[in-house]
Amino acid sequence: MSSDMTLLFRPVQREDLSGLLRMAAAASPGIGSLRHDPAWLAERIEHSLQAFATEDDEASGEERYLFVLQDEASGRLVGCSGVTARAGYGSRFYSYRNEFVVASSAALGLTQRTHTLHLGHDLTGTTLLTSFYIEPAWAAGAAPQLLSRARLLFIRQFADRFSDRIVAEHPGLLEPDGRSPFWEAVGRRFFAMDYPQAEAVAGGRSKAFIAELMPTSPIYVPLLPEAAQSAIGQLHPDGELPFEILQDEGCDAETYVDIFDGGPTTEGRLHALASVRAALPLSQMGAGTWLACNAEREGFEARVLTRQAPAAWQGRGWATPLEREA
Numbered sequence: 001m002s003s004d005m006t007l008l009f010r011p012v013q014r015e016d017l018s019g020l021l022r023m024a025a026a027a028s029p030g031i032g033s034l035r036h037d038p039a040w041l042a043e044r045i046e047h048s049l050q051a052f053a054t055e056d057d058e059a060s061g062e063e064r065y066l067f068v069l070q071d072e073a074s075g076r077l078v079g080c081s082g083v084t085a086r087a088g089y090g091s092r093f094y095s096y097r098n099e100f101v102v103a104s105s106a107a108l109g110l111t112q113r114t115h116t117l118h119l120g121h122d123l124t125g126t127t128l129l130t131s132f133y134i135e136p137a138w139a140a141g142a143a144p145q146l147l148s149r150a151r152l153l154f155i156r157q158f159a160d161r162f163s164d165r166i167v168a169e170h171p172g173l174l175e176p177d178g179r180s181p182f183w184e185a186v187g188r189r190f191f192a193m194d195y196p197q198a199e200a201v202a203g204g205r206s207k208a209f210i211a212e213l214m215p216t217s218p219i220y221v222p223l224l225p226e227a228a229q230s231a232i233g234q235l236h237p238d239g240e241l242p243f244e245i246l247q248d249e250g251c252d253a254e255t256y257v258d259i260f261d262g263g264p265t266t267e268g269r270l271h272a273l274a275s276v277r278a279a280l281p282l283s284q285m286g287a288g289t290w291l292a293c294n295a296e297r298e299g300f301e302a303r304v305l306t307r308q309a310p311a312a313w314q315g316r317g318w319a320t321p322l323e324r325e326a
Helices: 014-026 038-053 143-157 181-185 195-202 209-213 226-231 237-249
Strands: 007-011 064-071 076-084 095-105 110-120 127-134 165-169 252-257 264-269 289-294 302-305 317-323
Touching: 007 038, 007 143, 014 038, 014 064, 014 076, 014 127, 038 064, 064 127, 064 143, 076 143, 127 143, 127 237, 143 237, 143 289, 143 302, 143 317, 181 195, 181 226, 237 264
Parallel strands: 127 165
Antiparallel strands: 007 064, 007 302, 064 076, 076 127, 095 110, 095 252, 165 264, 252 264, 289 302, 289 317
C-alpha cells in the first residue's frame, strides 16, 4: 500500500462519481450519509461544486461541501468526508436531548431520577460534519486523521461561512438484520417505514418532517424496551473511528442523540478543538509530522507533511501537528 505521504485531501470533482459509487456500495447499510445512487451522488457533487464556487459575500449557509481523499500514487479514491454549513438550513434540525427528571416524596423518603429524551432543535444552524468513509485498508495511520481533521482547518480558514459550533451525528447500534432497536421502539410508532427509509427521507439535513408526526412530550426512557434503552448513545462499530477522532479533538458526546437510531452526537466549539487550537502558519511548521493545508477555497488541499509544504502553496496556509519530534 502507498504511504500516508501520497494522500491528497481535496474538494470532490465530477470525475470522482465512479469512486464515490464504489465507496457508497462498500459502506454498511444505513451507515453514513452517502447513497449508492448515481443520480443522487451526481447531484451531491454539483451541490458541492456550487458551494466551493460561491463567493464569501454570497454564502448563505445552505452550502454543502464534499471532500475526497485520493492516493496520488494509484489515483484511487480511498475516502470521503463532508461539511454542511448550517444544519437544517431553511427549516429545523431535530435531535433528542438527554435530560433527567428528579422527583421526590417526603412521605416515603424517596428520590427518583429518571432519564428522559426531549425532542428539540437546539442544533439548528450548527455546522454539521457528514459523509465520513474510509476504505478499511487505510483505517490505520494518518489517513483517517487527515480525512476528518482537515475539514476543521478548512472551516477555520473560512469561518464566516460556518457556525462556531461544530456537530457530527454518529451511527447507532443496529441488529444483524439492519433494524434499529431504538427506531423500532420510538420512530416506527409514528412512521410506517423502516429505519433505512427514514434516514433516506431525511437525507441528513433538516428532519423537519419529524416534528409534524412525532409527539413533542418527553420520552421516559425506562418505559422503552430494554434493547432500545441499551442502544441510546451507543455506537455502531463502523462509526467508532470518526467518533474517536472527534472525541480526541475535545468534542462532547453526552448531551444529544440521533432521533432515528439513538446514536451519539458529538459537539464542540471550533476554536476549542485541538486541531484548531494548535494550528500554526506554514512558516512555523517545524520538525515532526503535520497535517497541513493551503489557503485556497476552490483549490483547497491538505496533506500529511514533514518539515516543508509544496511550493505550489506559496507558503500560505496552516498546519497542525500529528506528531512532533522530541
